Structures are given as structure tokens and as C-alpha cells.
Amino acid sequence: MFDTRELGRRPGALKRLSRTVDAPGSPVLGIDGVIGVPEGAPLELDLRLESVMEGVLVTGTARASAEGECVRCLEPLTVEVDADFQEMFSYPDADDRGRAADPADDAEDDEDRFFLEDGLFDLESVLRDAVVLALPMQPVCSEDCAGLCSECGIRLDENPGHHHDAVDIRWAALQGLAETVQDGEKDNMGGAEPGVDEKQEK
Numbered sequence: 001m002f003d004t005r006e007l008g009r010r011p012g013a014l015k016r017l018s019r020t021v022d023a024p025g026s027p028v029l030g031i032d033g034v035i036g037v038p039e040g041a042p043l044e045l046d047l048r049l050e051s052v053m054e055g056v057l058v059t060g061t062a063r064a065s066a067e068g069e070c071v072r073c074l075e076p077l078t079v080e081v082d083a084d085f086q087e088m089f090s091y092p093d094a095d096d097r098g099r100a101a102d103p104a105d106d107a108e109d110d111e112d113r114f115f116l117e118d119g120l121f122d123l124e125s126v127l128r129d130a131v132v133l134a135l136p137m138q139p140v141c142s143e144d145c146a147g148l149c150s151e152c153g154i155r156l157d158e159n160p161g162h163h164h165d166a167v168d169i170r171w172a173a174l175q176g177l178a179e180t181v182q183d184g185e186k187d188n189m190g191g192a193e194p195g196v197d198e199k200q201e202k
Helices: 107-111 124-134 169-190 194-201
Strands: 014-022 029-031 035-037 042-052 055-069 076-090
Touching: 029 055, 029 124, 035 076, 055 124, 076 124
Parallel strands: none
Antiparallel strands: 014 042, 029 035, 035 055, 042 055, 055 076
16 A cells, blocks of 8 residues: 655655565466466556545556566576556546546446545555556567477477488378288288188087
């Protein structure tokens, strides 16, 4: 929580502050299962608080190290993230025009707004949105990462000459037919001659 009471309610008043906080968790600050700032990791905040008619305008930058894995080779990686944000925190007793709010205002409008509570505001939800937008949706360890072999899963950057002998699909059906014929010949060689079976039956 951040305190705005020293700022006062005089429009135009400014206050700057820097603070390092622990990154929240559950859910992770980032893209769950892909990349995010670990819970408890240092999150550096540079904030500018400006008093306006309807509340306090908060502009700032969040800096942290996000951890995840490369989407190509699955190796762990670290990304430095700078997330810029700006949000209005309204006074609970005033609407957007700076006059007393009408109690009959649509409650749905309030769901999209942030309010000061006893002069305090919470940045967690704002930070979550900002960090997600600043993070890469498909993080890679390097732009030229070759990824993994699609057949055996070996990391191609560590084995640049790796390859598999390709089978020409035009001959694949004939190869299967040849194997079937060979299997049939082996079965016939291992069994008795048809004539012998007929004599035994008689």
C-alpha cells in the first residue's frame, strides 16, 4: 500500500518516490507457465504521484528480473523487464468531474476504476497488467536459437551437424510391402508343406 496523505488534495501537487518491494505471487507476476517474476523477488518501483481534481494520478516504472524457459530449446532464461504504467486512483467521494458522486451511479462503472482508501492505494493489480504487457509472449534464449530436433529432441545449438537420414515418402509404401513379403516367406519356410498336412488329415 502507498500513502498519498502527505500529497494533499490541492490539484497540481506532486510527489516522487522510489521503493523496492517483494514481487507478489499466487498467481505469478507474469504469464503463468511461461515467464514471470518469482514470488518474493525484488521489484523496483519509481513513482510519480500527482494530485488532480478527482484523485491521484500515479505514473511509474517497475523493474525486475523475470524467469522462464526458451520456447524453442526449453533452456531456462532470465529477462530484465521494464514495465511502464499510469493509473488514476479516484477519491471515493467524488466522480470524474470533481463533484459529489451520485449514489445512483451504475456500479459497473466502478468496477473499471481504482479508488483511494483512507488516502492509500494498492498497485498490485496495476503492476500485474503492466508486467504481462512488457514480457515477451514467446521468450527465447537468443534470437538465433535453433531449438530442438523434432525427431529425437536433441538441442541443435550444441549439435550443429545433427541430422537424420530422411526416408523418401514415395518409396515408403513399397518398403512396407517388401517387409510384408519377406515376413510371409519366413512363415512358409518354417511350416510344413501343404501336401504333407493333407495326407496326415486323410
